[in-house]
Amino acid sequence: MLSILRRYRELLVVMALIALPILLFLAGKTEPGERGTVDRAVLTVFSPIQKGVFWVVDGAQDIWFNYVYLVGLKEENIELRRESMRLMGEVGQWEEVSRENERLRRLLGFKDRIDKDAVAAPVIALGTRPALSRSIRLGKGSRDGIAPKDPVLTPEGVVGRVVAVGSGWADVMLIVDPNSAVPTVTSRARTRATVRGTGKIGAAVLEHASRTDDLEEGDLLVTSGTGGIFPKGLPLGHVTSLERRPYGMFQRATVVPVVDLSRLEEVIVLTRGADEEEGLTRGVLR
């Protein structure tokens, strides 16, 4: 027996490395995005590398768009080009500062409107398997008060929820992730439905809206406040491509998120408060 094991040791090890993780995955009861102690340690170790790479690539883009790219556009007159380049470079930098200022002011204004503790956090990385899941990584974590299940927003509306946290990072499952489901109501008729992610960055689908429910294309969906994750009344998306077939119990519709999830730079995380610890729904918008 031992000799057989020894003889086929390599084959057995390789087969075990294939089969065991698959069996554990299929039998597993872990929440999508949930991370164990070892996983969190790995992410914490690599978080500075990610922040560094993000900073370098982002900075290189700034230099390119504010300086190098402009050089290529001005070949006719050297003097004019130099002068123009200098001015355009300055303007570009001021515009970038202005845009950043505007974004941050909107975030601050939004924070003031929320009756809860909130943390503004930069987006430092994206999930590497967009065909399988939709997530982002934030550059702030538990030492800033962020915890799993915290809702993540922008001034426009809902982005997703925190699923894993380290001391200096947090993973956010976007509302378009196939595992995401958010209870909503329409702002017009208060029709209840669930918005489930499709894996596509710009679209989710509407679930559990019965055929008789009052739904129209263009309806704004806001969070219903049930489910214990998101505060009530946050904009989530608009109903499009409404399909009411002559059979079946439910209507089908596509939901286009109000937030452009492909261009996230900073987000707001609503952190836990006393009411959350008591298991109540989080604060509402003023």
Place this chain on the structure above:
Amino acid sequence: MTRRLFVFGLLALILTAVESAFLGAMGLTEVGLSLALGVLLLVATRATDIEGAAVAALVGYGWDVFSGAPMGLSVGPAVGVFVLARMLSQAVEVKGGLEIAILGFVGAFLHGLACLGLLFISGSMGELLFWPALRGLMSHSLAAAVVVVPVFAFTRWLDRLLGEDRNESEAWLS
């Protein structure tokens, strides 16, 4: 276990972390690059079975941990891709950039397909979502085919640097 296993495992994790931050900074939401696939293919052509399978498992672990996907999803398929690539590399000579790129495309596609299948079987992904995900997988695999060549070349260079360790690992396995 061996220095090569440690170095290639660490390299795979670093590459995946870098990829994640790079995609974030560039705002590339629709593509994944699977940089670590180059490491997986290199060990499929060079390393011993156990050593290579362990590195492949680490590559899959890195993909899970940095992607937000359910943990354990990518590990088995990654080792499966290692086995296929190993069998292929023993049947035909995998040497030039084109062969590596083709192998990268096939590897990324099969890996993604296996993951989609597992998600489908586990009920995490409805029928509605399977086909759009499959289309996304095509673009992902094409991107992987492009980047796998330089990563493979770099890993091969690293493998040569670690060449003296080969005897040590083979001795351990024999």
